[in-house]
Amino acid sequence: MSRPVSKFAASVFSNSGRAALLGSVLGAGLFAGVTSASAVxxxxxxxxxxxxxxxxxxxxxxxxxxxxxxxxxxxxxxxxxxxxxxxxxxxxxxxxxxxxxxxxxxxxxxxxxxxxxxxxxxxxxxxxxxxxxxxxxxxxxxxxxxxxxxxxxQSALFYNTDMFKAAGLTTPPKTMDDFSTYAAKLVQRDASGNPTVSGWSMRLSGGGQGIAEKFWINMFQFGGNLLEQAPDGKWKATYASEAGHKALKQYLQNVAQKNVTVEMPADAEAFERGQTAMFIRESWVIGDIATKAPNLKYATATLPMGSIVxxxxxxxxxxxxxxxxxxxxxxxxxxxxxxxxxxxxxxxxxxxxxxxxxxxxxxxxxxxxxVEYPSTYKFFSLPTIGPADEVLTRVAAKLTDAFANPALANDDAAIDKVLADAQAETNSILKREGILAE
Amino acid sequence: MLKRKRWLFAIFAILPTLAIYLWVRIIPIEEVLRLSLHKWDLLSKNKPFIGFANFEELFHDQLFITSLINTTIIAFGVLVITIPLALFLAALIHHRTRSRFAGFYETSIFIPHVVSLVPAAMAWKWIFDARLGPLNAFLGIFGVHPQSWLFDPVLSIICVIVLCSWQALGYAVLIYLVGFKNLPVSLFEAAKLDGASGPQSFWFLSIPLLKPITLYVSVVTLVSGFNVYAQAFVLASDAQGAPGRQVRVLVLDMLENSFRNYRIGYASSEAVVLLVIVLVLTLIQFTLLRERGRA
Structure with a gap:
């Protein structure tokens, strides 16, 4: 039994109707294609x-x-x-x-x-x-x-001018020794001697490679580098050095003297809340402060030797x-x-x-x-090698362990051992990747 | 002929499920096993076969060893806390089944299991906060000095164990409650007639009868304990402010090796080690609890 078909349906299902329908569909598709091609x-x-x-x-x-x-x-x-x-x-x-x-x-x-x-x-x-x-x-x-x-x-020093004034400091620190002296003067403590505002916020904890990057920036001020490229284009770790020793010791002594502690709020957030007197960071913090702490009185200064780029x-x-x-x-x-x-x-x-x-x-x-730094200002940048992130992450893990061990602060041999162990691991990574310089 | 047709029907009926299972379970495991023997950086087309070199490197890798130790401590810590506590709480709730608060008890214990992990971990992060956290404030009442819960190498692991146990407890209690409700009442009545006290019935009847439940709950708890990641990650999260100490766990190490260090083959060898550990522990649990159950 055949079903009744409407005139419209009959025309659609006739040959000419099918062709018309197909044409309409194709036309619509082409039109859609043109539209989507122009809208990216x-x-x-x-x-x-x-x-x-x-x-x-x-x-x-x-x-x-x-x-x-x-x-x-x-x-x-x-x-x-x-x-x-x-x-x-x-x-x-x-x-x-x-x-x-x-x-x-x-x-x-x-x-x-x-x-x-x-x-x-x-x-x-x-x-x-x-x-x-x-x-x-x-x-x-x-x-x-x-x-x-x-x-x-690119990094520079951010410092709270009100806190500097209260501590009798009129200029930003000019040497790395100044950083420690200033941190001791700037730290604020409660009645029992526990710090409530850190004198210098240093990157002591957290995940990722940031800890190693920040360490490198400080070490650079002492004239050292984490990795250096040899004339043959290969790389080697160079932080088990005098500069590395000085940088790590400075971290450890500031922690031991409680100018900063691992538990204290840190970084830009702490600075914006008045929980630290100074810290080293990139220029984006200026925009961040303008948004989150527009009334904060602060200034910036170049670092003693140079900066990461x-x-x-x-x-x-x-x-x-x-x-x-x-x-x-x-x-x-x-x-x-x-x-x-x-x-x-x-x-x-x-x-x-x-x-x-x-x-x-x-x-x-x-x-x-x-943007206006001395002509003698030096720059360094992270090496463009495959295992750069792995190297930094592993150095960061070693540093985190060292920062958590207050006994290291006055033990030069132990500091050297930490650096030597970490450097050996870094070089083994470079060797594995075939880019370790002789 | 009819039998064969039925058999074929059964095969065809189960085939789609088997295919999906093969696709989402078996092939990934096989792929991980294969990759663990190769060096692959995720981006390169070349995957050179390097035999067991990844495994050899693993056991000299201090970060992996630390991760393995931390993960093992966390997994067993969660197991040791969760199983007895869940059994005890389930017994208490079961004992108070007819109480009008029974539903409240069950819900309040189960809620942590269904609460989204990130906000829950953030709440715990506040509880453990060294300066502003209520835990240190509470301990201060008893003269205990404030502790750096999230920064001390030992305490930070304890924090992860507490958070994981808090989450796992609800599920374990729920499963135990089902077990309690299915225990034969006649045995308890007989024990009562023989003069057994409540605690004696619990110790000599409930616990042995619940061994299959204990087996299931302990396997699930241990396996999820070895897969711990998000808890450790969130407790140490916050790129700024006051990040905590990153408790290295196996899954975190794997993710780091995969997507930060681009060492997929190496991360796969870690996954194989984790797989072997979980399989062996599960086998041991099955053996111990089943043997004793039969005895």
Whole structure:
């Protein structure tokens, strides 16, 4: 028994009807394709939550020229970011634009997992007027450009001017010995002698490699380095040295004298709450203080010898139209206006050359310690080797154990042993990877 | 013929489940075993076979040894606290089954098991806080000096054990309660007629009869104890402010080696060691409790 069919249905199921329907569907599909091709959505992955407004600002600045471009910014804490990059890039599910420290990116470049920059970007990066040699090299791999430089981590001293005044201190510490003397004067204690405000917040605990990085910064002021590159391009650990000894001893003595304790609140949060008198950190803290503790009276100063420079670049994954838009986005992040906006609003130091910081420094004098340093100021950066993170994480574990052992403070031989053991482990990692210098 | 058809039907009915099980359980384990014998950095296309080199390195790796010791202490610490306490609490709740508060007792003990780990761990982090935590304030009443719970190498492990036990207790009590409710009443009545007291009935009847439950609960508790990670991570979390001491545990070490150090083969060898430990301990538990159960 046949079922009744309506006239409309009959026309649809006739030959001509089927053709019309097919045509309509194909047409709709093609139209949708055109629409989606012109509307590009980029995803940006960042390891610094405070960078999210910057990327959004860059996206907004592109609106006029690219009305169909939408940018989704996913900024999460650095360690989680590194994990998602490792998983995302290898599984093909990574964002279009990835912000990555040069020291971390090397592995991905070794395995050709990041896109090489197109000609116009290469020309832009290689122009000495845009970037100095350090940042040009940081954006390149085997002589080819793979990234656009963005910002850098660079350290300086932050100190609470009210606390300095109360302790009778009129200038920031100029030598590493001054740091300990100042810490002893600045620490505030309760009636039973327990510190309530640390004199100098030092990184003593927590997970990850930050402890080793901070140790390296302090050791650098004594003239030492954690790793040094030999003329043959290979590396060796050099921190079981006089500089390493002095740096570790300074940590231990400040802990033993309770100028700082592992239990005390630390870092930028402690500084913003008035729980520490001074600490060494990157420029982003200026932006953080402006947001969280706008009434805090503080100043910044350069460090005795020099600072770490940790360049962070923008890398692009994939190819085609989306990658083209991604490179355009990375270029837009490097316009002078956006680079200055970054420093002014977020606090990270832009890497582009020729920027005029005068207006920002005039409005925010604390920026000066990061952009106006002595001509003798030295810089070091994390080595761009595969096991850099592993080396630092393992050094951090050794240091954490040492900081927890107050008996070490006045035992020079024990301090040397800690450093020698840690150095042997570092060198064994370098050897395993075939990059240990003789 | 009919038998064969039924047999085939059974096979086809179970095949999708077996396939899923193979895909999500067997293949990953096989892959971990295979990777443990290779050197692979997650990014490279090359995975050179290196035999047992990863295992040889493991047993000279101080961080791995520390992680293994910490994890073992935590797993057994949680087991030692959870099993007797859960048995005792379940007995008390079962004893008060007819009380109008019975539901409240059960719920209040089970809640920690269902509460999301991160906020719970953050609450415990506050409790253990050396300066502002209520635990030190409470101990101060008795003249005990404030302790650095989250920073001292020993105390920080105890903190993880307390947090894990607090979480595991609810589930263990629930399972024991089911066990108590299924115990034959006649045996207890007979014991009562023979003059056995309540504690004697508990000791000589309940505990032996609950051995299968104890076996199950202890295996589950021990295995989850060896897989501890989030508790240790959250108690030491906070990139700034007042981070705690990172108690190194096996899963944390594996994650670090996998996604920070890019040493997937090495992390796989750690996973194999963990797998072997858990399997051996489970086997021992089965043997001990089953043998004694039969006796």
């Amino acid at each position: 959505e980029l995803t940006v992955w960042s390891g610094y939550p405070e960078m999210a407004p910057f990327y959004q600002h860059v996206a907004d600045s592109m609106k006029a020229a690219h009305p169909d471009l939408s940018v989704k910014v996913e900024a999460i804490p650095l360690r989680e970011h590194e994990k998602r990059v490792a998983l995302g890039v290898t599984s093909g599910g990574a964002a279009d634009v990835i912000e990555l420290a040069v020291s971390t990116a090397t592995r991905y470049l070794d395995n050709e997992l990041m896109a090489q920059a197109p000609d116009d970007v290469t020309k832009f990066v290689n122009d000495p007027a845009n970037y100095n040699e350090f940042f040009r090299n940081a954006a390149s791999y085997n002589g080819k450009v793979y990234a656009l430089p963005l910002f850098r981590g 940790a360049p962070v670049n923008l890398y692009i994954t994939g190819t085609g139209d989306k990658a083209k838009a991604a490179w355009e986005f990375a270029m837009a992040a490097n316009t002078p206006e956006n680079q200055l906006w970054l420093l002014d609003n977020v606090g990270w130091l832009p890497n582009r050359s020729g920027l005029d910081f005068s207006k920002i420094v005039a409005a925010k004098p604390n920026v000066a310690a990061f």
